[in-house]
Amino acid sequence: MxxxxxxxxxxxxxxxxxxxxxxxxxxxxxxxxxxxxxxxxxxxxxxxxxxxxxxxxxxxxxxxxxxxxxxxxxxxxxxxxxxxxxxxxxxxxxxxxxxxxxxxxxxxxxxxxxxxxxxxxxxxxxxxxxxxxxxxxWIASIGARGAAVRLAHLFCEMFIRLGRVGLTRDLEFDFPVTQVDLADATGLTAVHANRMLRKLREDGLLEFRQGVVRILDWPALQRFGEFDANYLFID
Missing domain, CATH: 2.60.120.10 (Jelly Rolls)
Known part of the structure; x- marks a missing residue:
């Protein structure tokens, strides 16, 4: 269908x-x-x-x-x-x-x-x-959120949206984009995005490797990413 x-x-x-x-x-x-x-x-x-x-x-x-x-x-x-x-x-x-x-x-x-x-x-x-x-x-993220927070917010959003269509596995999901793509989506340089991904990993929030996102602490990631799913209008 x-x-x-x-x-x-x-x-x-x-x-x-x-x-x-x-x-x-x-x-x-x-x-x-x-x-x-x-x-x-x-x-x-x-x-x-x-x-x-x-x-x-x-x-x-x-x-x-x-x-x-x-x-x-x-x-x-x-x-x-x-x-x-x-x-x-x-x-x-x-x-x-x-x-x-x-x-x-x-x-x-x-x-x-x-x-x-x-x-x-x-x-x-x-x-x-x-x-x-x-x-x-997304405009609010680029205009008012810090670099690492923007990335965290994006990963939170993708986790919720992909989960809605059955494309997550517990706290893990495929997200086969490059670090350049992530930078272009969040208004960062690729170098800065790489550093912020390392920060998220070192802070125990998530790992992003070879197109796979593994969330390490979902409540903490939401708090850090200032994520509130209301804008997704989930039924």
């Missing part, structure tokens, strides 16, 4: 069997992309939305001096560009961080879902609002 992961993440409003079937049928096809492949380029007209089924995807802006700011990291079950339905283009780009598999929802079929059911409309709207809430929390 293509929509299983999405509905695990967004459990309200509850869909009828008929609405769930319509949502499933709206996925026109699936497609795979290699790691680092650009999936959507900024300001290119779009006629479809993308639901991530497997792997990790980034939304990003490349600066004129070559720096990259990662704006979001998406996990399985996320629409990565649902806002392209009303806007018809993105002001940023979308790329695969790892090999990924996605489902394609043509805009015409997204419109059909909104015309079919107020519940489906609310579900899609809720998804975009939670995505925006996560984005605001």
């Amino acid at each position: 293509i929509t299983r992961l999405f509905l695990l993440t967004h459990r309200t409003p509850v869909l009828t069997a008929e609405d769930a079937a319509a949502f499933e049928a709206a996925a026109g096809r699936t497609q795979e992309f290699d790691a680092k492949r650009v999936i959507v380029r900024e300001n290119v007209p779009l006629t479809q939305c993308t639901l991530l089924l497997d792997g990790f995807i980034e939304r990003f802006k490349d600066m004129p001096d070559g720096r990259r700011q990662i704006l979001a990291i998406h996990i399985p079950g996320d629409f990565v560009d649902l806002h392209s339905y009303p806007l018809k283009r993105l002001e940023h780009s979308v790329a695969a961080l790892t090999p990924v598999k996605v489902a394609i929802f043509p805009h015409a079929d997204v419109r059909g879902l909104t015309e079919r059911s107020a519940t489906l409309t609310e579900l899609l709207w809720r998804s975009t609002m939670i995505d925006a809430a996560i984005n605001r929390e």
Whole structure:
């Protein structure tokens, strides 16, 4: 079921069997992309939305001096560009961080879902609002939290989000991104991110090795990372 992961993440409003079937049928096809492949380029007209089924995807802006700011990291079950339905283009780009598999929802079929059911409309709207809430929390991290705290907060968020779709193992989860990716997501240099990862390990909070995160002290990591999951609007 293509929509299983999405509905695990967004459990309200509850869909009828008929609405769930319509949502499933709206996925026109699936497609795979290699790691680092650009999936959507900024300001290119779009006629479809993308639901991530497997792997990790980034939304990003490349600066004129070559720096990259990662704006979001998406996990399985996320629409990565649902806002392209009303806007018809993105002001940023979308790329695969790892090999990924996605489902394609043509805009015409997204419109059909909104015309079919107020519940489906609310579900899609809720998804975009939670995505925006996560984005605001990332802005708060970069603007107001210290370097190590930013990383701790990001790892807390990923642990909760991945747990929602069954992709954690006790206090461990796969997060196959590089230290450069972590730096680009938190407004740090790669060197500074490396030092802060070492601090988190030496403080007994977590370990990040070869794409695997192992949380050593979950309550302490949440306190250090100033993490409150309310912005994720978990049902």
